[in-house]
Amino acid sequence: MRHLYAIGLGGNRRHGRHGAPRAVLAAALDALAADVDIVACSAIIDTAPLGPGTRRFANAAAIIASDLEPPGLLLRVKRLERAFGRRRGRRWGDRVLDIDLLLWSGGRWRSPALSIPHAELARRAFVLVPMLAIAAHWPVAADARAVRHLHSRLTRARPAHNAAHRV
Numbered sequence: 099m100r101h102l103y104a105i106g107l108g109g110n111r112r113h114g115r116h117g118a119p120r121a122v123l124a125a126a127l128d129a130l131a132a133d134v135d136i137v138a139c140s141a142i143i144d145t146a147p148l149g150p151g152t153r154r155f156a157n158a159a160a161i162i163a164s165d166l167e168p169p170g171l172l173l174r175v176k177r178l179e180r181a182f183g184r185r186r187g188r189r190w191g192d193r194v195l196d197i198d199l200l201l202w203s204g205g206r207w208r209s210p211a212l213s214i215p216h217a218e219l220a221r222r223a224f225v226l227v228p229m230l231a232i233a234a235h236w237p238v239a240a241d242a243r244a245v246r247h248l249h250s251r252l253t254r255a256r257p258a259h260n261a262a263h264r265v
């Protein structure tokens with residue numbers, strides 16, 4: 099069966115061959131396109147780091163279509179992260195490439211390894227801002243609100259954090 103997913107991509111470290119973080123994200127999307135359909139892709143935006151780091155991030159979101167169920171797609175994106183040299187490290191550490199499964203057309207998915215909708219979605223402007231461009235009306239199963247509602251709620255709560263994101 100065909101499923102739709104919203105995924106988020108981020109990175110703030112250079113890659114030896116691909117170079118700067120925005121080039122890493124573009125290369126990762128190209129690599130993903132080999133076995134899933136990329137339905138829509140946001141711009142790659144420059145974002146202030148959330149958390150203790152100081153290095154700015156490149157972030158993007160995409161909608162993809164695939165026959166893979168969430169665990170299968172998770173394996174695929176984790177393999178891609180490793181192929182780009184991602185090492186498991188501190189939770190908030192700098193990273194070459196991070197790919198998160200944010201939403202899927204099946205609604206909720208709960209397992210020890212994976213939660214969809216992504217648990218941090220509503221708190222992360224660096225995820226919601228790029229998603230607004232491609233999935234503003236997608237209802238987020240956890241609270242039945244569309245992405246654009248989560249984004250405006252976060253903008254009211256944390257205007258400075260949100261303003262630090264440039265398209």
Ligand SMILES: Nc1nc2c(c(=O)[nH]1)N=C(CO)CN2
Binds near residue numbers: 145148189
């Ligand atoms: N702006 C921004 N900040 C972050 C990001 C990210 O992708 N973008 N990822 C993190 C670790 O998941 C921690 N902080």
